[in-house]
Amino acid sequence: MTAISEASALMTLGGVTKQYPAVVALHEVDLSFTEGITGLLGENGAGKSTMIKILLGLVPPTSGSVRVLGEDVTRNPLVRTRLGYMPEHDCLPFEAPAAEFLCHMAEVSGLPAARARMRAADTLRHVGLFEARHRPMGTYSTGMKQRVKLAQALVHDPDIVLLDEPAAGLDPAGRDDMLDLVRKTYREFGITVVFSSHLMSDVERTCDRITVLEGGRVAKSGAVAEYTAETRTLFVEVDGNRERFVAALKARGVAVGVGKGGVAVQASDEDLSDLVRDALVEAEAPLRRMAPRRRELAELFTGVDEDHDEPGETG
Amino acid sequence: MADATTAKTAGDPKAGGVVFDIGYQRYAGPREGRRRARLAVYKDGFRKVLGLGRGAKAKLLPWACILVMVGISIIMSAMAGFGQRALGDAGAEMVPGTSHYFYYTFGLVILFVFAALVAPRLLCPDRRNATLHLYLVRPLTATDYVQARWAAFLTVMVLVAWVPQFVLLAGRVLGHPEPLAYLDANWTDIPKFLLAGVAMAAMVTSVSMLASGLVTRRGYASVLLIALFVIPNAVTAPFAFNPQFQWVSVFSLGDILGETNKLIFNGVEQAEEAGTQVEQAFEALEDFDSAPTRFSPAFLLAAYFGWLLAPGAILWMYYRRLRL
Numbered sequence: 001m002t003a004i005s006e007a008s009a010l011m012t013l014g015g016v017t018k019q020y021p022a023v024v025a026l027h028e029v030d031l032s033f034t035e036g037i038t039g040l041l042g043e044n045g046a047g048k049s050t051m052i053k054i055l056l057g058l059v060p061p062t063s064g065s066v067r068v069l070g071e072d073v074t075r076n077p078l079v080r081t082r083l084g085y086m087p088e089h090d091c092l093p094f095e096a097p098a099a100e101f102l103c104h105m106a107e108v109s110g111l112p113a114a115r116a117r118m119r120a121a122d123t124l125r126h127v128g129l130f131e132a133r134h135r136p137m138g139t140y141s142t143g144m145k146q147r148v149k150l151a152q153a154l155v156h157d158p159d160i161v162l163l164d165e166p167a168a169g170l171d172p173a174g175r176d177d178m179l180d181l182v183r184k185t186y187r188e189f190g191i192t193v194v195f196s197s198h199l200m201s202d203v204e205r206t207c208d209r210i211t212v213l214e215g216g217r218v219a220k221s222g223a224v225a226e227y228t229a230e231t232r233t234l235f236v237e238v239d240g241n242r243e244r245f246v247a248a249l250k251a252r253g254v255a256v257g258v259g260k261g262g263v264a265v266q267a268s269d270e271d272l273s274d275l276v277r278d279a280l281v282e283a284e285a286p287l288r289r290m291a292p293r294r295r296e297l298a299e300l301f302t303g304v305d306e307d308h309d310e311p312g313e314t315g
Numbered sequence: 316m317a318d319a320t321t322a323k324t325a326g327d328p329k330a331g332g333v334v335f336d337i338g339y340q341r342y343a344g345p346r347e348g349r350r351r352a353r354l355a356v357y358k359d360g361f362r363k364v365l366g367l368g369r370g371a372k373a374k375l376l377p378w379a380c381i382l383v384m385v386g387i388s389i390i391m392s393a394m395a396g397f398g399q400r401a402l403g404d405a406g407a408e409m410v411p412g413t414s415h416y417f418y419y420t421f422g423l424v425i426l427f428v429f430a431a432l433v434a435p436r437l438l439c440p441d442r443r444n445a446t447l448h449l450y451l452v453r454p455l456t457a458t459d460y461v462q463a464r465w466a467a468f469l470t471v472m473v474l475v476a477w478v479p480q481f482v483l484l485a486g487r488v489l490g491h492p493e494p495l496a497y498l499d500a501n502w503t504d505i506p507k508f509l510l511a512g513v514a515m516a517a518m519v520t521s522v523s524m525l526a527s528g529l530v531t532r533r534g535y536a537s538v539l540l541i542a543l544f545v546i547p548n549a550v551t552a553p554f555a556f557n558p559q560f561q562w563v564s565v566f567s568l569g570d571i572l573g574e575t576n577k578l579i580f581n582g583v584e585q586a587e588e589a590g591t592q593v594e595q596a597f598e599a600l601e602d603f604d605s606a607p608t609r610f611s612p613a614f615l616l617a618a619y620f621g622w623l624l625a626p627g628a629i630l631w632m633y634y635r636r637l638r639l
Contacts, residue, residue, distance in 0.1 A: 056452045078348050079454075081348065081454045085448075087448050087449075090444065091449055093440060104355060107358075108355045110454055111344065111346065111351070112347060122340070126339055156342065156346075188339055190339075
């Protein structure tokens with residue numbers, strides 16, 4: 001886990017345990033959240049939603065301390081004027097138009113009525129629902145409802161927004177749109193995002209940092225870039241003479257894995273690129289693409305470490 | 316980041332204009348915290364009960380009840396005016412059932428129906444749709460939420476109780492040949508019907524909100540409320556004129572409110588415990604408007620505040636312990 005100083009942390013959990021009658025949802029969790037987009041990744045029941053509810057002050061921890069923006073959220077509900085929350089489940093009153101609902105939610109967050117109306121219209125524009133804002137929400141598609149849920153979390157301009165499975169139930173296009181909005185929320189709006197998901201690809205595409213929860217414990221936490229760092233393996237695609245190229249590599253003592261798309265090359269030698277260049281020249285193989293192979297976030301769960309990056313079929 | 320695009324104005328198609336997309340703007344205005352949050356929930360509750368800002372379907376039930384109540388008070392003032400003109404002052408008093416006190420004796424029934432139909436709109440949908448989550452992640456506690464909804468419904472109930480009484484008052488004043496003389500002689504009715512209206516509204520609000528808070532479906536809450544208003548009344552009715560078992564009436568909302576009404580309008584004089592059920596019933600009919608209460612004021616007030624405070628306290632504790 002990467003150490004984060006208390007000063008830069010927006011939210012901190014210190015030794016938090018949450019015990020329900022039949023299950024321990026969180027066990028001695030120490031964790032800090034900083035500015036940016038943090039993904040909370042874990043299977044169903046890993047404790048993601050419980051952690052979000054504890055951060056919001058909806059559920060008190062059984063033990064441990066929770067600080068949000070420097071305050072104890074369970075004792076000071078005013079902290080929640082700076083927090084936004086998008087639940088996983090349906091939560092919208094179907095008979096109300098989105099504009100009216102958002103205006104109401106902005107007022108409930110403490111904004112004066114006139115400002116609330118302006119913020120509601122602006123926020124609906126930013127999530128792409130401006131044209132449909134006067135329609136009852138019961139007539140919206142699933143994707144539109146997800147956007148309203150995001151909009152109500154943003155309408156009062158929080159410093160931090162907690163999104164519980166924001167892309168759940170969406171088709172691939174809707175999922176892409178929602179993840180774009182999540183990225184935009186931090187990159188353009190400047191609002192820190194904590195984003196829970198059980199889908200690796202969503203987190204990998206969207207987040208700067210990742211925390212992996214397993215059985216109520218923090219299994220891993222750090223920058224996404226750390227987990228998707230380059231390996232010592234080169235992935236090479238050639239347009240012809242592939243067999244000769246592979247033979248030339250093997251002649252140089254390089255481990256080679258041959259797949260459908262190309263050739264994975266690994267060596268401990270610092271000059272691996274030079275070896276590949278020489279083999280390409282010797283085999284007269286036209287180079288199409290050469291890039292270092294990156295680890296995939298999925299390997300966090302499968303337990304694959306760098307040693308397993310070696311090509312499967314070696315010479 | 317500003318992004319400018321050229322656009323034509325609607326008024327002059329040839330004229331060019333520049334529309335600026337100024338992007339997302341951070342909010343730098345005031346944040347008024349819990350006070351604003353409570354006010355917003357209160358305002359929303361008030362509008363929901365009366366169906367304001369919603370379609371005709373949402374307005375139908377509450378406004379039908381209000382129109383019936385106002386219509387009754389108009390009929391009552393017309394009857395009093397007719398008696399006055401046909402028979403003089405003495406005649407007006409002889410026309411039965413035109414007093415402010417009398418209005419509440421059956422206005423209460425419509426008030427019960429109104430509460431059963433519309434009170435569930437305040438709490439049931441927020442729990443059923445899980446919108447309550449969205450309230451409680453804002454600077455609002457469960458107590459704030461319940462108090463604001465309770466206050467919103469009380470406001471509507473008080474208005475619904477008072478408006479027909481003011482219509483009746485206006486009718487009786489305007490129907491009298493000497494309106495000022497009528498007001499001078501009957502002005503004490505005004506604080507009485509105001510106080511009785513608040514008393515009725517508060518108790519019905521408390522019970523209605525509890526029933527609405529315990530279930531998530533509006534229909535179930537309405538049925539529960541109607542049962543709560545009707546069944547205890549029917550069960551305790553046989554004991555109403557039996558001095559030994561009159562305490563049973565404490566379980567009847569209708570009886571408690573009816574007796575509280577009497578206490579407010581007719582003072583602390585208590586009924587004689589002698590007499591048979593039939594005799595007392597005849598006496599009550601003969602002198603309806605000045606009927607004494609069946610209970611001692613202390614007993615009645617204890618029963619009234621029990622019905623008022625207990626449901627409110629249960630509702631408050633229930634929401635405080637509610638885990639989302």
